[in-house]
Amino acid sequence: MSPRSPHPPPVRAWGGTGLAALLTLAAPSARAAEQVVFVSGAFRRSIPVADLERLARTGEAVGLLGDALRLGGKDPAEVGKLLNHRVTLPLVLTTRLLSTGFGETALEKLAVIIYPLKAPGVGMVALRSATILGIEAGSGSLSAVGFLRAYPNEDVAINLPALQSALQGLSGMGNVVKEFLESDLGANLERVKPPGAPAQP
Numbered sequence: 001m002s003p004r005s006p007h008p009p010p011v012r013a014w015g016g017t018g019l020a021a022l023l024t025l026a027a028p029s030a031r032a033a034e035q036v037v038f039v040s041g042a043f044r045r046s047i048p049v050a051d052l053e054r055l056a057r058t059g060e061a062v063g064l065l066g067d068a069l070r071l072g073g074k075d076p077a078e079v080g081k082l083l084n085h086r087v088t089l090p091l092v093l094t095t096r097l098l099s100t101g102f103g104e105t106a107l108e109k110l111a112v113i114i115y116p117l118k119a120p121g122v123g124m125v126a127l128r129s130a131t132i133l134g135i136e137a138g139s140g141s142l143s144a145v146g147f148l149r150a151y152p153n154e155d156v157a158i159n160l161p162a163l164q165s166a167l168q169g170l171s172g173m174g175n176v177v178k179e180f181l182e183s184d185l186g187a188n189l190e191r192v193k194p195p196g197a198p199a200q201p
Helices: 015-025 049-058 063-072 076-084 091-098 101-110 120-137 144-150 160-167 173-181 185-191
Strands: 035-040 043-048 114-116 155-159
Touching: 035 049, 035 160, 043 049, 043 063, 049 063, 049 076, 049 144, 063 076, 076 144, 091 101, 091 120, 101 120, 114 120, 120 144, 155 160
Parallel strands: 035 155
Antiparallel strands: 035 043, 114 155
């Protein structure tokens, strides 16, 4: 008999039981994302999720988000539509897919790009949770705003270089995101002076 591995095997069989347990944890008081933190090396800029929700709801961009879109020449109303865009995803089938080898691999790669700022090691768990709970809250559909509302950590980091690298060669929806990134979002955020910071020469 071969020795047992000290590491537990990946959990791939969530099914109805795992889904029920996950939804039970989704109490109204559960933590949700409050800041989206764009990370590129030592550079960091945070945008409140409340500002993204306001943009999605009203088409109006305020604060750092408004400055970044203005510098990038992006129409806030159009970006708001992207944030509101819903993708229909069957809850049970999506849960099962995320528990397969293919789903685990996709989550692992995505967790390098999107992860809890202070706990990157649990990025896969956070992504799975936000996706499933977001679909449940959206009655079978998921939007960017819905994903953030369901994200179980207050600070969501987005690694800009990793995201840009992952989008190379992609088509379809990837091109939409890639076009948004190529509006120099990262550079524009870098050019926006944080509150209280001295002006750049």
